[in-house]
Every structure is written in structure tokens, then in C-alpha cells.
Amino acid sequence: MGASTSQLEGVDIAVIATYFxxxxxxxLGSMLRSNRGSAEGYFLAGGSMLWLPVGASLFASxxxxxxxxxxxxxxxxxxxxxxxxxxxxxxxxxxxxxxxLPVYMAGGVYTMPDYLQKRFGRQRLRMYIAFLSLxxxxxxxxxxxxxxxxxxxxxALQWNLYPSILTxxxxxxxxxxxxxLAAVIYTDTLQAFVMVIGxxxxxxxxxxxxxxxxxxxxxxxxxxxxxxxxxxxxxxLPREDSFHMIRAAKGSDLPWPGFLFGQSAASIxxxxxxxxxxxxxxxxxxxxxxxxxxxxxxxxxxxPVFIIVMPGMISRILFPDIVAxxxxxxxxxxxxxxxxxSNLAYPLLVMEVMPKGLRGLMLAVMxxxxxxxxxxxxxxxxxxxxxxxxxxxRKFPSDSEMRRLSVKEKKRYELELMIVGRAFMVxxxxxxxxxxxVVQNSQGGQLFIYIxxxxxxxxxxxxxxxxxxxxxxxxxxxxxxxALMAGLFVGLCRMVLDFIxxxxxxxxxxxxPVWVQNMLFHYMYFALFLFWLTVVVAVVVSLMTEPMPKxxxxxxxxxTRFSTEDRLEEEQVDLHDKKGKDxxxxxxNGSDDVIEETALTKEEIEPAKNMVHExxxxxxxxxxxxxxxxxxxxxxxxxxxxxxxxxxxKMHEQLTRQKIYQTKRDKRILNVLLVVIxxxxxxxxxxxx
Numbered sequence: 001m002g003a004s005t006s007q008l009e010g011v012d013i014a015v016i017a018t019y020f021x022x023x024x025x026x027x028l029g030s031m032l033r034s035n036r037g038s039a040e041g042y043f044l045a046g047g048s049m050l051w052l053p054v055g056a057s058l059f060a061s062x063x064x065x066x067x068x069x070x071x072x073x074x075x076x077x078x079x080x081x082x083x084x085x086x087x088x089x090x091x092x093x094x095x096x097x098x099x100x101l102p103v104y105m106a107g108g109v110y111t112m113p114d115y116l117q118k119r120f121g122r123q124r125l126r127m128y129i130a131f132l133s134l135x136x137x138x139x140x141x142x143x144x145x146x147x148x149x150x151x152x153x154x155x156a157l158q159w160n161l162y163p164s165i166l167t168x169x170x171x172x173x174x175x176x177x178x179x180x181l182a183a184v185i186y187t188d189t190l191q192a193f194v195m196v197i198g199x200x201x202x203x204x205x206x207x208x209x210x211x212x213x214x215x216x217x218x219x220x221x222x223x224x225x226x227x228x229x230x231x232x233x234x235x236x237l238p239r240e241d242s243f244h245m246i247r248a249a250k251g252s253d254l255p256w257p258g259f260l261f262g263q264s265a266a267s268i269x270x271x272x273x274x275x276x277x278x279x280x281x282x283x284x285x286x287x288x289x290x291x292x293x294x295x296x297x298x299x300x301x302x303x304p305v306f307i308i309v310m311p312g313m314i315s316r317i318l319f320p321d322i323v324a325x326x327x328x329x330x331x332x333x334x335x336x337x338x339x340x341x342s343n344l345a346y347p348l349l350v351m352e353v354m355p356k357g358l359r360g361l362m363l364a365v366m367x368x369x370x371x372x373x374x375x376x377x378x379x380x381x382x383x384x385x386x387x388x389x390x391x392x393x394r395k396f397p398s399d400s401e402m403r404r405l406s407v408k409e410k411k412r413y414e415l416e417l418m419i420v421g422r423a424f425m426v427x428x429x430x431x432x433x434x435x436x437x438v439v440q441n442s443q444g445g446q447l448f449i450y451i452x453x454x455x456x457x458x459x460x461x462x463x464x465x466x467x468x469x470x471x472x473x474x475x476x477x478x479x480x481x482x483a484l485m486a487g488l489f490v491g492l493c494r495m496v497l498d499f500i501x502x503x504x505x506x507x508x509x510x511x512x513p514v515w516v517q518n519m520l521f522h523y524m525y526f527a528l529f530l531f532w533l534t535v536v537v538a539v540v541v542s543l544m545t546e547p548m549p550k551x552x553x554x555x556x557x558x559x560t561r562f563s564t565e566d567r568l569e570e571e572q573v574d575l576h577d578k579k580g581k582d583x584x585x586x587x588x589n590g591s592d593d594v595i596e597e598t599a600l601t602k603e604e605i606e607p608a609k610n611m612v613h614e615x616x617x618x619x620x621x622x623x624x625x626x627x628x629x630x631x632x633x634x635x636x637x638x639x640x641x642x643x644x645x646x647x648x649x650k651m652h653e654q655l656t657r658q659k660i661y662q663t664k665r666d667k668r669i670l671n672v673l674l675v676v677i678x679x680x681x682x683x684x685x686x687x688x689x
Contacts, residue, residue: 012360019194019364026190049185049280051289055296057188057280057376058093062297063195063304064141064373066451068366069148071304072312072346074449076323079220079242079313080688081254083305085452087245088263090298090681092271094674097294099558100272101281103470105290105659106555106562109282112275112466113388118567119469119556120477120548123392128484129462130388133275134381134428136458140451141276141377142432149370151335151343153363185283187375196300198358198365199307205353206314216313217243223317225324235326238316245688253449258524262460265531266452269459273466275380286659288666295670298677302684308346315345322348381428382421390420456527457495461487464534470558473550479542487534494526561660 049057074082109115112133117126210219220243224236241247247254271277284290316323323345325331328338335341350362396413461484468475554563662670 009356009359011357012363015357015360016364016367019361019367023187023190026187048285049283049289049293050285051292051296053185053189054280054284054289054293055300056192057185058277058293058297059300060188060192060195061276061280061373061376062089062301063192064145064148064370066144066148066373067304068199068308068346069151069343070144070449070451071308072315072349073342073344075309075312076316076345077340077342078253079239079244080305080309081241081245081247082449083309083688084245084254084259084685085263086301086304086309087681087684088259088267089271090301090677092264092267093294093298093301094677095268096272096278096281097291098674100278100466100470101284101290101294102287102561102660103556103558104278104282105287108555111384111387112273112278113384115556116465116469116480119553120480121552122477125477125481125484126388127392128481130384132458132462132488133384136274136455137276137377137381138428138432140454142374142381142428144451145370145373145377146432148343149366151347185280192300194361195365196303196307198361199303199311201358202350202354202362203307203311206311206349209353210314210317216310216317219317220313223320223324225321225326225330227321227325227327227330236324242313243688245685255522255524258522258528262456262524262526262528262531263452265460265463265527266455268463268467270455273462275384276376279380279383280376284659286662288662288670291670291674295673295677298681302680305684305688311349312342312345315349316342318352319345319348378425378428382424385424386417386421390417390424453498453523454495456523456530457491457498458488460527460531461491461534464531465538468535468538469556473553473557473559474542474547475538476542476545476548478545479538479540482541483534483538486537487530490533491530 071082071086104115107115107118109118111130113126113130116129117123207213207216210216221238223238227236239253241252245254246256246259249255249257281290281293284293321330322334322341325334325341331341332338335344347366350359350366354362394416464487465475465480465484469480549568551565551568554560554565554567556567
């Protein structure tokens with residue numbers, strides 16, 4: 001493989017080694033500060049994170065190596081239009097902070113499937129969303145991250161792809177498996193700063209290579225490979241709309257109606273209902289810090305257009321014969337894929353433009369992107385499997401039953417959950433590695449477009465149901481379930497057809513049947529169709545079946561997030577038992593009026609905290625030093641071995657609800673910043689439209 005002629009030198013290796021030492025120290029340091037011996041401590045970092053690490057972790061979890069490889073590659077192949085995805089995220093990240101996060105915090109949820117069970121009751125919705133989320137992680141996240149990270153190391157070290165991937169897995173294993181979410185968030189914060197600084201340096205050097213921004217448009221439109229001139233056809237020529245972010249409604253790769261209305265469904269799923277993202281926001285100390293984190297992530301999401309997409313376009317200018325190759329023979333020789341080599345755009349730029357030392361820094365940046373994304377996915381995937389699937393398969397005690405168990409019994413259940421969560425990471429990795437060959441040859445080598453397509457086939461129904469659950473109390477469990485089933489069936493049909501009848505390369509006749517060509521319309525329009533199909537089915541079925549008791553939705557919708565009424569849990573009343581439903585409907589006050597924002601006073605909070613933690617000093621049987629170290633390193637020991645009485649649990653719930661209350665000063669500052677960031681997003685859309 002000879003696409004890159006430059007190799008790392010001693011100073012580059014020293015920079016990378018220093019970086020890894022710092023990352024490991026930060027990860028281990030976070031393990032010393034965090035309580036990892038309980039489910040909340042391991043999976044939600046104890047709900048104690050401030051806005052800076054939350055925002056940095058949101059950004060770092062989103063900007064994985066697939067962004068540096070895939071986003072830059074799509075910029076090289078099709079121009080600036082792909083940057084619209086990044087600006088789109090700027091808006092929907094705030095939707096999480098201002099609409100979804102208050103409900104998640106008020107409801108006291110751990111995972112997104114957990115929210116659906118609390119909102120609708122029964123297990124089938126929870127299990128379905130859990131399994132589908134894991135499939136999406138495999139198809140659109142882990143395998144893509146591993147492949148893109150492998151590409152970069154392959155270019156830098158001239159290693160084969162799969163040894164590169166296995167090396168990456170070994171690097172990320174240490175603090176991910178042992179440290180829990182706190183370790184992931186703290187290391188994400190470091191990696192976010194490394195990514196931004198390194199990418200900004202490369203962006204400046206790249207623009208210097210072509211004489212500044214003013215030459216970008218002129219030289220990009222002339223950047224085509226020699227084979228295009230030889231064959232005298234349009235293959236390999238830049239698109240005429242390469243510098244338009246909003247493109248024609250028909251016949252373009254980014255139709256504006258499909259993007260604004262269809263792609264938005266996939267964006268809602270990712271930014272407001274995906275466990276990887278939401279888990280970071282749920283780790284916030286309170287709602288104000290959570291919203292501050294989403295604002296910081298939104299401001300950071302402005303950068304990729306300038307530090308990833310545009311450098312990818314510059315790479316095409318500098319290396320047109322490689323990045324813009326069109327013939328299968330040339331592309332396979334350069335990058336091992338017959339579909340195209342645009343994914344080499346960013347790695348080539350790093351290896352050929354960056355000077356010694358800084359080249360090592362950029363490899364550290366790429367590894368930061370990869371590791372921050374992988375660690376986030378591993379932690380969130382294991383959280384979903386452990387809390388939503390394993391607990392139900394093993395018939396764990398309910399929350400109220402757990403409160404009545406002894407400390408020793410509770411600790412045994414906690415230990416099992418954390419062991420299972422770590423073991424499941426291995427399963428995720430094996431399946432994802434097996435899927436890499438499919439990723440390698442998808443979508444003409446444009447990795448980022450492959451991610452968007454798979455998301456468009458599977459995620460719009462999830463976004464539709466969560467929106468209905470948050471905003472409309474009338475949607476019930478049968479409506480949500482059958483709407484999801486209808487959306488899954490239609491989405492899988494489209495995805496299977498796409499894999500069976502693959503698109504053609506440039507200059508080739510389309511051999512697909514006419515009915516297939518007509519059915520496989522642009523994936524963004526399909527996402528729009530799938531979203532509204534799900535909404536219609538959910539509304540119709542909900543109206544035709546019995547409504548949910550209003551007592552079940554306290555603090556689980558946007559309109560009832562401040563409710564102080566006791567919420568009826570599934571274990572308290574069987575919703576599918578007619579008598580039970582009648583008793584609830586007739587015998588309990590069903591008011592769901594939103595209460596005024598009246599928080600507990602400081603004098604009320606302190607006694608509550610003391611009561612919850614009054615048994616923190618329980619002593620247990622002494623163990624050997626090696627066993628103590630092993631338990632600490634793996635997070636199996638904890639100082640949180642207290643037995644909560646019903647009264648203490650009640651106080652704990654009150655403190656949890658307290659998170660969504662905000663001071664007038666905080667609300668004023670956050671709302672002003674919200675208006676600022678939304679205004680910046682609208683301006684950038686207009687500027688590049």
C-alpha cells in the first residue's frame with residue numbers, strides 16, 4: 001500500500017507515546033475520584049459532572065475517527081454540502097438540552113429503553129429498543145470507527161488493516177472496561193481539546209498549501225484525476241454544486257427538502273434519544289450543567305466544517321489521482337477498495353502536509369477521536385445490554401424489591417451486572433470486526449454517507465415514538481409498539497433492497513430492475529416517509545385502544561416534568577388487567593397539571609443528603625491487599641454499600657427531582673446563549689446555501 005510516502009519519525013513516536021501516557025494517567029486518576037462500584041456510579045458517573053466535561057464528552061463522543069476519515073472524504077468527493085450535517089447537529093443538540101433532558105432527569109432514567117418502559121409499561125418496547133440500539137451501534141458506529149481508525153494507522157505505520165484494528169482495541173480496553181463512565185468523560189475532555197487544537201493546526205497548514213481560502217473554490221473545481229482526462233468523461237469531475245450546502249430537491253446528493261425534514265428525524269434519534277449521547281447529558285450534576293454541556297457541544301460543532309470538511313477538499317486539490325480516483329483498478333491499488341479512495345483524504349493530508357512532531361500530534365488526534373468514540377459506545381452499549389436486556393432475562397428483583405434486600409444481596413446483584421457489562425463489550429467487538437468488509441465497500445468509498453443511510457433506514461421510527469412520548473400524553477403502549485413494528489418492517493425492506501441491488505459506479509449502466517430504481521429513492525426522502533408513517537400508525541392505534549392512566553406519566557412528559565404526584569409503577573397496577581385499570585381510573589386523582597417551579601430549600605436538602613448517606617460507614621470483612629487492589633481496579637469494591645430504607649429512598653428521589661430546577665440567573669444566561677448559537681447556525685446555513 002503506497003498511497004502515502006511519508007512515515008513517522010522518532011519525534012513523532014515520542015509525541016504519541018507522551019500523549020498515551022497522559023491519557024492513561026487521566027483515566028486512572030478519574031478512577032480514583034469516582035465511585036464505580038454501583039450501577040449509577042459506573043454507568044452514569046454518579047450524576048455529578050459539570051458542564052465543561054459534559055460538553056467536551058458530547059463533542060468527543062460524536063467526533064470519532066469516522067468523522068476525520070468519512071467527513072473529510074465526503075468533502076473531497078462531493079464538496080462542502082456534507083458540512084450541513086454538522087450544522088444540523090448544532091440545532092438538535094439543543095433540542096436534547098431544552099426538551100428531552102428535563103424529562104429524562106425528572107423521570108430518573110438510566111437508559112433510553114428504561115424511559116420507554118417507565119412511560120408505557122410492559123417489557124416489549126424496552127427490549128425492542130435495546131436490541132435495535134445495539135444493532136445500530138454495530139452497523140453505524142463500532143465497525144465504522146474501527147475501519148476508519150485502521151485506515152489512518154495503515155497510512156502512518158504501513159501496517160495491514162486488521163492488525164491495526166486489533167491494536168486500537170487493545171489501546172482502548174484498559175480504562176474503558178475498568179473506569180466506567182467517569183473515566184470515559186474525563187479522558188474525552190482531554191481528547192476533545194487535543195482534537196480541536198491538532199485539527200486547527202492542520203487546517204491552517206492546508207490552507208497555506210493552496211494559497212488561502214480564496215483559492216479553495218477555484219482549485220477544487222479543477223481537481224480531477226488524470227484518468228478523467230484520459231477517458232474524456234465526467235467521472236472524477238467535481239460536482240457543479242460543490243460549494244452549495246443546500247442543493248436541488250431532485251437529482252442531487254443532498255436534496256434540501258429531504259435534508260431539512262427527513263434527515264432531521266435521524267438527527268433527533270442521534271442527539272436526543274441515542275444512549276451514547278444522552279448518557280453523557282444524564283451524568284450532569286443538574287439540568288443547568290446539562291444544558292451548558294449541550295451549548296458547549298453546539299459551539300464546538302461549528303468547527304468541523306472548517307477543520308475537517310474543507311481540509312478534505314484541499315486534500316483532493318493536492319492528491320487528485322488518489323483521492324478522486326474513479327477506475328476500480330486504480331482505487332484498489334491505492335486504498336484496497338474498488339469503490340473509491342476519498343476516505344484517504346485526511347490521512348494523506350496529515351502524512352504529507354504536517355511537519356515532524358506535528359505529524360505525531362495529528363496521529364494522536366486521530367487516535368483521540370477513535371478512542372473517545374469507541375469508549376463511549378462500549379460503555380453505552382454495555383449499559384443498554386446490562387440494564388435493559390440482562391436484568392430482564394435474569395428476572396432481577398424490581399426496584400422496590402431491591403430496596404428490601406440486605407446489603408450483601410444487593411452487592412451480589414451489582415457485581416453480576418458490572419461483570420456482564422464488561423463481558424458484553426467483547427461480543428460487540430467481535431461482531432463489529434466481522435462487519436468491516438461490508439463497510440469497506442459501501443457508498444463509493446464515502447464512509448460518512450454509509451452511516452447516514454443506515455441511520456435513515458432504522459432510526460426515524462425511534463425518533464417519532466420518543467417525540468410522541470415526550471410531547472403527547474395520548475400515545476399508549478399498543479400504539480407505540482405497532483408503529484415501531486411497521487417502521488422496522490418498511491425500513492428493513494429498504495435496507496435489504498439496497499444491499500441486494502447495489503448502486504452502479506460512475507459511467508456504468510444501471511442493471512437494476514425499473515421497479516427497484518423507482519422504489520430506491522433518496523434515503524433522506526425515505527427517512528421522511530418512515531418518520532410520518534410511524535407517527536400516523538402510533539396516533540391511529542392509540543386512538544383506537546384504551547388510553548393510559550394519567551397517573552402513569554407524572555414526570556415522564558414535557559408537560560408533567562414538574563409534577564410531584566406519586567407515579568404508579570407497573571408493579572403497583574397491572575395495566576392489562578381490566579379491574580386494575582378501572583380502579584386506577586376511578587380511585588386516583590388524575591390531575592397532570594404542571595406545578596410551579598418550587599424547589600426544596602437548602603435547609604430541606606441537607607437533612608435529606610445526610611439521611612441518604614447515613615449508613616456510608618458500614619464496615620465489611622477485611623480482605624487481602626491484592627484482592628483489595630483487584631476489586632478497586634475493576635470497580636468491584638465501593639464505599640456505597642448502604643441499605644436504603646423506604647424513607648431514605650423517598651428522600652433520594654426528591655433529590656433526583658431537584659436536578660431539573662434552575663435559578664432565574666442560570667435560566668437567563670442559558671437562554672441568551674441558546675439564542676446566540678441558534679442565530680449562528682442560521683447565519684452559516686444562509687452563508688453557504
